[in-house]
Amino acid sequence: MPTLSESRSRLLVSEAGIPVSNWETADSTQEAVSLAKNLGFPVVVKLCGDEIAHKTERGLVRLNLKTEDAVEEAADELLSSVTADDGEVTLLVSEQIRGNRELIVGLVRDEQFGPCVMLGIGGILAEAVADVAFRLAPLSRSEASDLIDDLSMQSLLDSFRGEPAVDREALINVLCALGDLGSDQEVLSVDLNPLIVANGVPIAVDALVETVEG
């Protein structure tokens, strides 16, 4: 199934009402540097294209770039690593979101149960820890709240290492918005991995949408 580029994926979920870190796309290193200046340092630069789904595995994500030089160097490297299979690509420049906690949320279509929303503890250990729970979409607010309660690591949702507790209402908004995307038959799946909890508020810093048609 075709995947949308991160940029198109971000646009889709952000229009659905899910907070996404500020971003823009650039066609050249020059442009990336000027976007970074506008967004404010530090920034993240990634290679972005419809054919590029597994950025981290291919080293196509550069985090925490603090200067123009660092952005320039990262952008050059990313552009030089483009292969013929990658199709049309751009540089995605986004603000660097800081937070100690990561969540993963997603929408998947199950053969038996149809569209389902997932919430889990995110980060690099997400799949190993597998503290995740599902609900059938769409979700009422109380169902979204119960989905949050279903996670095992509840203490991660409380105040944590100097950061406030996860803003429950904000997370419920994300889960409900994602559930509502389930009624869009064009959308096959959505991965928001991770959602960084910044000052209590979950913000998507990556997005991957699979659609029926590209």
Next chain:
Amino acid sequence: MTRDLLPLFEPKGIIIAGVSSHPGKFGFVVLHNILSCGYNGNVFAVGRESGMLLDQPVLSSINEVPHGAADLLVVCTPVQANEELIRSAAELGVKAVFMVTGGYSEAGGEGVEAEKRIVELSNELGLVVAGPNGQGIVSTPMDLCAQIVAPYPPKGRISVASQSGNFVSAFQNYANQYGVGISRAVSAGNAADTSIADYLEWFADDKETDVALCYVEGLKNGREFFERIKDVTKRMPVIMVKGGATSGGQRAAASHTGSLASDGRIFNGMARQAGITHARNIESAFEAAATFATQPLPSGGDTLVLTTAGGWGVITADAITNHRDLNLISLPKDLMDSINEMLPPRWSRNNPVDLAGGETRDTIPDLLEVSASHPSIDAIIQLGLGIQGNTASLTKSGPFYPDHGLERIVDFHERQERRYAEASIEASIKHQTPVLVASELATADPSNPMVAAVRESGRVCYASADRAVESLGHLVRYRHWLNIQE
């Protein structure tokens, strides 16, 4: 739309097609069980061997049954005979059919087509068809045991629908063991025409059912099942065991969400969202159903532990603390004051309330009364009962009984045990607070007077504190789910 399953569970008369004189055959056993368990309606045996069978005349054709005399047909005849048989039955006024016969979709090949034809026939004739490939039906309000196997359970308020006939038997075996009875039970077999959801919807409207208990393997349409069951659970608790992992392989590899959607996680989420009590195994499913059927529903999870045995109290406190839906409540000040007046100062002064041997004759009943009536206490787990009865048992079997004053003390111990059990039930009913009594004596020595008294009251004496905690947790989760429904 709830289907009308009344003719299946409350037939005025029953035709058994395919009776046999061989006591090992299904066609014999089902007739035997119907005649033996007290069913009061008309019974017509139809078979190839003429003469008498179990004091019943065997009719050579279904057409010999008078019109309107039976509304349920039990089918033990081979696949090829059944379509004509069902047509004839419908003409006689039969409304429901239970098909024991195997060799349908479970056998593959032609069986699949034959089963489709049965479903078409049932639609055409407006019949309810249960099975095929099912073990039978039980309906204790009718004293009806139309099963090809045992057992027959005591009467009660739990109704069972299962995709495995074996588990219908298992649940009924547990009903006998626990003394908590069954109302209706059906083995859905291949569930060709009547599905688990159909049964559950009907149970929700059934005056003879308070709790539904089901075993599910495959679901033909998971989403539809979810929508329908959600409506049932608003009206009655549904306890479910799911067999078989869900398929996870077909999902898109690009999505992390997809790769995490395995191992039945979506089913688990669906169950919780639909308010289903999702039990981890058959035994705990029955125990949960028995608990729903016999205890009041708590208003929350704030739990008090009353114990005369220190170790059990500690273990139970751990189990409650580890349970996500339960809370080991801190003793409210006024309750603390009341207990101070009843016990010498060495009691635990904490939850668990450990009497530490300070109790006298009336302490336990009094303690139950103040605890169960306290507005902050949602539920009570009571431990350490049965000790006096246990002592009495050894005393009675020893060489010194009944002399040396032993007869008197044994009587006292046994009387006290019964009193404790009765007091817990009385306080529970009076204040609508669940009180779950747990003791290993429930299985170690069911003749213990405390255990026997709990059983006589119709309730469960839990075989361990952990099991009481697990069942209580199910009640609290269900209450929470009811509370969050819009």
